[in-house]
Structures are given as structure tokens and as C-alpha cells.
Amino acid sequence: MSVTILDKRSDLNGVGASFRGYRCGPEHDLVQDFLAASKIRYRRNCRATVFREPKIESGFPDLVIVVWQPSIAKKWHPARALLTVDDIRLIHLLVSEGGLTQDELDVVFPKTSSASLIRLAAADMVRKVGKRWVGYKLSRLLATRDIIAIEAKMTDFRAAIEQAYLNTWFASSSFILMPRSSSSGRLAAEANSLGIGVHEATNATFDVSGIEPIVTPRSYVSWLFNEWAWRASLTKSGIDNECKTISGTGYEASFPT
Numbered sequence: 001m002s003v004t005i006l007d008k009r010s011d012l013n014g015v016g017a018s019f020r021g022y023r024c025g026p027e028h029d030l031v032q033d034f035l036a037a038s039k040i041r042y043r044r045n046c047r048a049t050v051f052r053e054p055k056i057e058s059g060f061p062d063l064v065i066v067v068w069q070p071s072i073a074k075k076w077h078p079a080r081a082l083l084t085v086d087d088i089r090l091i092h093l094l095v096s097e098g099g100l101t102q103d104e105l106d107v108v109f110p111k112t113s114s115a116s117l118i119r120l121a122a123a124d125m126v127r128k129v130g131k132r133w134v135g136y137k138l139s140r141l142l143a144t145r146d147i148i149a150i151e152a153k154m155t156d157f158r159a160a161i162e163q164a165y166l167n168t169w170f171a172s173s174s175f176i177l178m179p180r181s182s183s184s185g186r187l188a189a190e191a192n193s194l195g196i197g198v199h200e201a202t203n204a205t206f207d208v209s210g211i212e213p214i215v216t217p218r219s220y221v222s223w224l225f226n227e228w229a230w231r232a233s234l235t236k237s238g239i240d241n242e243c244k245t246i247s248g249t250g251y252e253a254s255f256p257t
Contacts (some may be wrong), residue, residue: 005035005053006232014081014235016227017228020053020060021124028153031062034152034177041207046145047205049229056221061167063150066229073143073230078169080123080232082137085220088227089137092220100103113220138216144226145213149158150199152177164196170221172214175199 006012008019008055022028031052042048042065051064090109096101105113117133121128125254126135135141149167153160160176174199188198199206217223 003040003048003050004229004232005050005052006054006228010232011235015228015231016224017051017087017232018055019051020055022053025204027062027152028038030177030201031153032180034063034150034206037204038201039205041205041209042210043145043213045071047070047233049228049232051225051228054225054228056170057120058169058221059163059192061149061163061171062152063179064171064225065146065148065208066144066225067146067148068143068226068229070143072140072232075140076230077122077124077142079119080125080227081234082148083119083123083227084116085224086112087119088223089122089220090116091141092223094126094133095135095138095141095216099129099132101131104134105133110142132157141225142214142226143218143230144217144222146169146173146208146211147214147222147225148208149174150177151175154179161187161191161194161196164191165194168195168218170219170225172222173197173211175206183239190254204225 006019008021012018021140029081041047046067046069049066049068051060051066053060054064086109090105090113093108102113105117109116118128125141126133147170149164149171151160151164151167157176157178161180162178164174176191176196177199178201180202191198214222217226
């Protein structure tokens with residue numbers, strides 16, 4: 001078992017993800033301290049890949065932790081590593097709708113649907129049933145079990161709540177990372193009412209082993225993190241750290257800096 005951290009410094013050749021460069025300041029230090037000192041517990045038989053300020057359509061979340069199952073991903077066709085963002089958008093639509101005809105796909109992707117279907121079929125992700133294109137079962141297509149977004153804030157916690165809530169469009173769980181001295185019961189209650197968790201930086205363990213696993217991708221960005229985590233494992237990008245087995249249902253790993 002291992003934890004991989006990906007950021008602007010990583011060798012990203014073939015991964016497809018891009019990142020914002022570090023911006024010095026208190027929130028950068030808060031994230032740095034969390035990665036250096038915290039331990040993460042996640043579900044058994046999985047890996048954790050940490051993305052630091054990845055670029056997505058809605059901005060740059062501070063951290064995204066993808067917990068995924070290598071036993072599923074190891075069965076994937078190598079052609080899957082060549083899929084484009086348009087291909088990922090199309091497979092998300094197919095899975096969401098349960099299947100669509102070529103004409104229906106052409107309405108949404110008028111210039112790219114044919115090429116995307118060729119690549120997705122080569123990657124063993126879609127097949128044609130009658131006139132409709134359908135994706136294979138999610139249990140075969142999706143290795144990701146959790147996508148945890150973390151937004152770090154030193155002060156402006158309402159802005160953190162807004163950003164953390166925005167992150168739920170792709171993440172199965174969303175958290176605010178804050179220093180203990182700034183923690184507020186009222187703000188925590190407000191965050192919790194929106195399904196947002198609060199983690200104090202002084203807490204040495206970040207436990208996500210018991211959260212509900214992702215059932216269906218919330219958006220095409222959920223799929224992107226699924227693909228990026230797998231591709232990073234193929235290219236050996238980032239920094240790996242061996243995990244230790246602990247009591248309970250998960251694993252525990254220290255994040256290196």
C-alpha cells in the first residue's frame with residue numbers, strides 16, 4: 001500500500017493533470033503542516049493519491065485525496081491511458097443516461113463523438129447494443145472508492161464553506177481544514193448542515209475509512225480524478241510512502257513533504 005502526492009513539481013508526463021504553483025502564505029503553511037504531520041486512514045485494499053491544487057473547471061481545490069482500488073484498475077486496457085477529456089465527458093454521459101444512440105451523442109458532442117467512441121471502445125469501456133452505445137458496469141469502469149476534497153482556510157471560514165460546498169460537484173466528501181484556534185462550533189454546524197466536514201490541523205489523524213464510498217461519479221471531473229490516479233501509478237509520478245496496517249478497517253499513512 002502506498003500514498004502518492006502529486007503537485008506542480010511532479011513528473012506529469014502521460015497523467016493529464018495540471019496544477020497551480022505554490023503561493024506562499026499562512027494557508028500554504030497550513031496545508032504543508034497537514035501533509036507533513038497528519039496521518040490518513042482509508043479503506044482496505046486501496047491506495048491514496050493526493051492532488052495538491054489540481055486545475056479543474058471550477059478552480060484549484062487545495063487538496064483532493066483519491067482512494068482507489070488497484071485490483072480493479074490492473075484489469076484496464078492500456079488504451080485507456082490515451083483517453084481525452086472529451087472522451088471522459090462522453091463516458092460520463094453514457095453511464096448517467098444508461099446508453100445513447102450515435103445521433104443523440106452527436107447533439108451533445110457534434111465534432112468529437114465518433115472519435116471518442118472509437119477510443120472508448122478500444123479501451124474496452126463501451127459497446128454497442130442495437131442502435132445504442134452503452135458503458136460497461138461501473139464496478140468494472142471505476143476503481144475510485146472515495147474522492148475527498150479539502151479546502152484550507154486560516155480565517156475567512158464562510159468563504160471556505162462556499163468553496164467546500166462547490167467541491168461537492170466532483171467529490172464524494174468535502175472538508176474544511178482549519179487551525180484549532182480558529183475552530184467555531186457555529187461555523188462547524190453550518191458546514192455540517194451542508195454535508196461539509198471540518199478537520200482541525202492539530203488532529204494527527206485524518207480518518208476517511210468509514211465514509212460512504214462513491215457509488216456513481218458526480219460529474220466528469222470525478223472520472224478525471226479516477227483516471228489521473230491510475231495513470232500516475234503507471235508513470236511513478238509524485239512521492240510514494242509505504243503504509244502501515246493498523247487496527248480497525250483502514251490503513252494509516254504519513255504524508256511526506
